[in-house]
Amino acid sequence: MTARRFILFIFANLVCMIGSGQATSQQQNMYVLRLKPHADLKQAIAEFAKANSIKAGVIVTCVGSLEQYNLRFANQPNGSKATGHFEVLSLSGTFSDAAMHVHLSVADSLGNTIGGHLLDENLVYTTIELVVADLTDLEFTREIDSTYGYPELNARRKKKKP
Numbered sequence: 001m002t003a004r005r006f007i008l009f010i011f012a013n014l015v016c017m018i019g020s021g022q023a024t025s026q027q028q029n030m031y032v033l034r035l036k037p038h039a040d041l042k043q044a045i046a047e048f049a050k051a052n053s054i055k056a057g058v059i060v061t062c063v064g065s066l067e068q069y070n071l072r073f074a075n076q077p078n079g080s081k082a083t084g085h086f087e088v089l090s091l092s093g094t095f096s097d098a099a100m101h102v103h104l105s106v107a108d109s110l111g112n113t114i115g116g117h118l119l120d121e122n123l124v125y126t127t128i129e130l131v132v133a134d135l136t137d138l139e140f141t142r143e144i145d146s147t148y149g150y151p152e153l154n155a156r157r158k159k160k161k162p
Contacts (some may be wrong), residue, residue, distance in 0.1 A: 022154040025135035030060070035128035036099070041091075042102070044118050048132070049097040058157065059102060062091035064128035069106050071116030079119045085109055088128065093118070094153055096134075098141045101153065124158035 010062065031052075035044050049057055066088060070081040086106035093102030105115030139158050142151035 023138055023157055025056070025138050027135070027137040029134045029136055031132050031134065033128075033130045033132070035064070035124045035130065037124050037126060039124045039128070040065070040120060041122040041124065041128060042100070042118050044128075045095055045100060045102065045130075045132070046116055049095055049100070053097055054102065054134045055158065056097050056135040056140045057095040057100075058133050058135065059092050059095075060131040060133050062088055062128060062130045064088050064130075065107060065125040066122055066128075067125040068121060068123040069104065069114070070119040070121040071104060073116045079081065080116070081121065085125055089113065091116070091118070091130070094140055097141045099140075099151070101142075126143075 026143040031048070032043070033048065035041065045059075048054070052054075064087075066086045068081065068083045069086055070079050072079045086108055089105045089107055091102060091104050093100060095102060100118075102118040103115060104118045105113060107113045137158055138155055140152045141156075143154045144150070
């Protein structure tokens with residue numbers, strides 16, 4: 001099985017939990033993006049989603065480097081920003097042309113690792129190589145979950161157009 005077929009197999013069997021129901025994607029488009037120096041990682045994802053009318057996007061993989069990170073840590077109201085040279089270790093999450101929930105982990109030049117919720121102003125150092133999938137038969141929305149009051153993921157199959 002080729003790498004492309006394996007990735008398509010994984011996404012064809014992707015199951016997104018929504019309350020007691022499920023939404024399974026059977027169709028997707030994969031995109032490979034390269035971000036250049038000084039680009040804002042979060043803004044680039046948002047702009048790409050809007051330009052391509054993506055309703056249910058997922059981060060497949062990401063490698064590269066940042067000259068600045070800006071992350072919000074768990075249960076904290078504000079972000080934490082640092083400048084330097086950081087290797088991107090992982091980027092994961094979901095996004096649409098309306099919203100996103102993405103986490104980033106990076107390591108500094110000594111290998112110290114930090115991660116959290118992706119905010120604006122995560123700036124590319126040399127490059128970012130990003131692979132995303134558009135689950136074309138699904139739609140992601142965010143609805144307030146009464147447990148903690150945050151807008152949480154709701155995945156549903158797109159309604160077929162008559």
